[in-house]
Amino acid sequence: MSIILQIETATTSCSVALAKEGLVIAQKQINERNIHAEVITLFIEELVHAAGLTYADVDAVAVSCGPGSYTGLRIGVSTAKGLCYALDKPLIAIETLEAMAYGAMPLAAAYNKADILLCPMIDARRMEVYTALFDMQGNRVKATAAEIIDENSLATELQNNPILFFGDGADKCEAVLGANNNAIFSPSFQNNAAHLSQLALKKFNDKAFEDVAYFEPYYLKDFIAGKKAL
Structure with missing residues (x-):
């Protein structure tokens, strides 16, 4: 019975979900620009606690890997990789x-x-x-x-x-x-970590995991930093 922690930060939506055998058992989401770094780890901690689980109960971490916002993807993938390192869990990447x-x-x-x-x-x-x-x-x-x-x-x-x-x-x-x-x-559609569930379960069952050390987001285009106005 797999439990997968799912992370979605590729757009303005910052979303986390827990899925058991592909069925969402808990989720948190906020749709607000530039807030991902502030809330992502808090959302994960609250979600695991609310589901009555510990981090050890999580079997894998799935992340929406792009394309999308450069900053959002960096935050989501870095968070997912950090959890996988700390918990010794496999990383699953799902194209956004x-x-x-x-x-x-x-x-x-x-x-x-x-x-x-x-x-x-x-x-x-x-x-x-x-x-x-x-x-x-x-x-x-x-x-x-x-x-x-x-x-x-x-x-x-x-x-x-x-x-x-x-x-x-x-x-x-x-x-x-x-x-x-x-x-x-x-117009009502919003990106949500719950959308990763079926794809993440299939990859988990197929053992289609990423190399945590070398995995990078799918940016599609090179990042070009804008210049601040003087």
Whole structure:
């Protein structure tokens, strides 16, 4: 009976969940920019205590590994690696967009469209987003990429399938894609550590673990620090 501690910090959402055999038994979340470093370890401690567990009861740590916010990913992955070192537990990495797709499946199912596709989007500033495309079985239809969205984006896919757009990058894309009848937007979606559960359980059962010493987040793009105004 596996118990996996799951961490999601790739966006403005800072979320922690505990899952037993893929079912969430406890979770904490806050959606606020630049607060991850302040609350992540507190959330984990509170969650383990509230579930009536000790850290020794945790069998693995899973982390949403990107793409996403450079700072958020560093905090989440560093926290996960620190726990794995201290507890001698395996590290599981879950791509953020794939976890988002699994989290959005109940939203997509409500539209009752058998051919609907899932398009998670993470804000990468201006009109650029980190995105991919999945079907309702979790199969990847379009590879993860950083893309600049315009009125011609996903034109072929939108011609053939309804697509559910969600995530903090989808809001800014509705203005250019929303006129298409096959484009559906879900403004209520938020990244959550609970979305990692099924993917983390599969990797745990397959023993698909990361090298704790050398694992790094999946940034997709190089980090460019902005200059402060004088």
